[in-house]
Amino acid sequence: MSRQLIGSLLVALAIVAVAIVAVTAKLGPTSAAELDAQEERQEQRLEQQEERREDGRD
Amino acid sequence: MDARVEDLVERLARGNVTEVKVVVTTVALALAVYQLVLITVVYGKARPSFLGAGPAAQTHRASGDAIAVLLIVVALMCVSYFGLEDGAAFHAVAGAALLAVLAVKVVIIRWWHAAGRFLPVLGISVFLLLGATWASTAGAFLG
Numbered sequence: 001m002s003r004q005l006i007g008s009l010l011v012a013l014a015i016v017a018v019a020i021v022a023v024t025a026k027l028g029p030t031s032a033a034e035l036d037a038q039e040e041r042q043e044q045r046l047e048q049q050e051e052r053r054e055d056g057r058d
Numbered sequence: 059m060d061a062r063v064e065d066l067v068e069r070l071a072r073g074n075v076t077e078v079k080v081v082v083t084t085v086a087l088a089l090a091v092y093q094l095v096l097i098t099v100v101y102g103k104a105r106p107s108f109l110g111a112g113p114a115a116q117t118h119r120a121s122g123d124a125i126a127v128l129l130i131v132v133a134l135m136c137v138s139y140f141g142l143e144d145g146a147a148f149h150a151v152a153g154a155a156l157l158a159v160l161a162v163k164v165v166i167i168r169w170w171h172a173a174g175r176f177l178p179v180l181g182i183s184v185f186l187l188l189g190a191t192w193a194s195t196a197g198a199f200l201g
Contacts, residue, residue, distance in 0.1 A: 004113035012092055012121050019088040023081045026200055036073070 063138040075139050079132055080196040086128040087192045089121050090185050096121070097181060119167075126160060129188075133157055149194040156187035 071078040098104045099114035133153060142150055163180040166173045 001110065001113060004109050005116055008096070008109055008113055008117040009120065012089060012117060012124075015088050015092050016085050019085045020081055023084045023200065027077050027080065 060138075067135050067139045071135075075135060076199065079135055080199050082128050082132050083192050083196045084200075086125050086132070087188055087196075089125050089128075090188050093118055093121055093125070093181070094185060097178075101178075126164065129157065129160065146194075149191060152187055152191040152194060156184065156191055159183045159187060 068075055095104075096114045096118040099106065099109055100111050100118060102111065136153065140146075159180055163177065163184060166177060166180070
């Protein structure tokens with residue numbers, strides 16, 4: 001009885017986990033946090049390129 | 059809605075309000091499908107050897123409570139952050155009807171036992187309304 005209850009609750013938890021993983025994988029890089037991170041990385045790259053260019057002139 | 063609530067929702071979702079809403083609603087829908095499976099065991103329509111009606115009923119109740127909490131959270135996010143947007147009338151009506159039917163179902167389960175014969179119809183209605191509400195936003199967003 002209690003084993004069946006625990007088993008069926010674990011199935012519910014597995015369903016929750018699968019749903020979260022599937023939807024998160026589908027959404028992927030469209031999330032605002034990921035887009036912000038991409039933008040930040042791009043800005044850093046541009047800054048580094050500019051710094052290198054300035055160093056090259058000196 | 060208060061700008062502070064809107065700000066709180068945005069901070070909790072770390073700017074991904076729509077995405078969080080889509081994930082939470084999809085989890086609720088996935089659990090709702092499991093609810094249908096469990097209730098067929100509870101009513102004896104299916105008799106698997108590995109799951110009796112008692113444990114199935116307890117899991118159905120626990121999962122149902124979780125779904126209710128998830129739907130209330132999503133509804134609060136919808137109303138506080140998105141409000142009533144143009145072109146979202148179907149979503150708003152389906153969502154409001156979903157919460158209303160769910161509230162009636164909870165009242166019958168907890169206090170109004172005499173109306174227990176309506177629970178199967180209400181359960182199917184909750185499932186269909188949840189499906190319609192999900193399809194009108196999350197489904198379209200994921201598609």
